[in-house]
Amino acid sequence: MSLRDRIDAVEVRVAEACKRSGRDRDEIKIIAVTKYVSLETARAALDEGLHHIGENRWQDVKPKWEALHERGIWHFIGHLQTNKVKDIIGKFAYIHSLDRLSLAKELQKQAAALNMKVNCLIQVNVSGEDTKFGLAPEQLIAFAQEIKMLENLQIVGLMTMAPYEMAAEATRPVFRTLRELRDKLNELAVLPYRIEHLSMGMSNDFEIAIEEGATWVRLGSVLVGKDEA
Template sequence: MTLEERIQDVNRRIEQACRRSGRTPEEVKIVAVTKYVSPAMTAKVLDSGLEHIGENRWQNAQDKWEALGHRGTWHFIGHLQTNKVKDVIGKFEYIHSLDRLSLAKELEKQAAARGLQVKAFLQVNISGEDSKYGLPPEEAASFLQEIQNFSHIKVIGLMTMAPFEDEAEDTRFVFRGLRELRDELNRRGITQEPLTELSMGMSNDFEVAIEEGATWIRLGSILVGKEEGEG
């Protein structure tokens, strides 16, 4: 399939998932994950009309951002080492992987130095897998309270990663758990403004994530593909 055909197929599946769950496609935004493709392919993604680009390591993103960073909106979606904050701050409008106080402090420091505000998702490990990054759900409220005076970080929502399952339905509890956690945090008034966003769902399970309330889905292989020699 061509890129255009893959986009059409994904959009059709988004529409169907929204119809099943009483939502509208406008509520769901796509982050095109380009970590396994070249700058040339990333340019094609932007040319196609997709506006949001997701990368998970600065080392892989640097060439693409230097060539194309003036186009689109860039999302850092991978685990962010504290010593890499200085590289990504000011380049990536969204950080999807805020998961510890040391990272929050460095983001605040670097953003303050540049007069910026960073939009961040709090990463939560709903599945409880040892291999997954993210705060345990029971620590989310206290973490948000601890950083509420960090004026250069705006936490807009929550992010999680589900286990890879042969049956996407088996991931539903993860996405439902993240939505329920967001709603509980909002009921408790933990943040100054309500958390509105849920970054969840990837190529293998995005339809279930949409049915459970995803507002951002992160799609790589099913949308962008993977080029030989990349990654």
């Protein structure tokens, strides 16, 4: 399939998931995860009208960002080491992987030095898998209370990664739990503002994530493919 064909096929599936769940298509944004594709493929994705680009390692994304950063909205979606914050601050519109206090403090320090706010999503390890980063669900409220006074951080939502399941339906409880956690944060007014976004759902399970409230889905192979090594 061509890139255009894959984009069109994904769009049909997104629209159908919205119809099943009674959601407005405009509520969902697609992040094209380009970490496994070349600069040329990332450029082609932007040419085809994909605006949101997701990457997870600065050393890998650097040439793409330098060539294309003015054309897209960039999302840092991978685990972020504290000593790498200085490399990515100010370059990515959203950081999806805030998962510990030391990282929050470093983001605050670097953002304050640049006199800017950084949009962050708190990563929650809903499934409890040892191989995944993120807070345990029961730690979320306390963590949000700890970071709410960091004035250069704007918490815009929550992120999670579901386990890979052969039957995508099996991921539904993970996505539902993240939505419930967001709603609980808002209900308790833990932060001095409401948060909106749910970054959840990837190539194998994004339709279920949409049905459960995703506002951003992170799509790699199903959308932009994977370049041959």
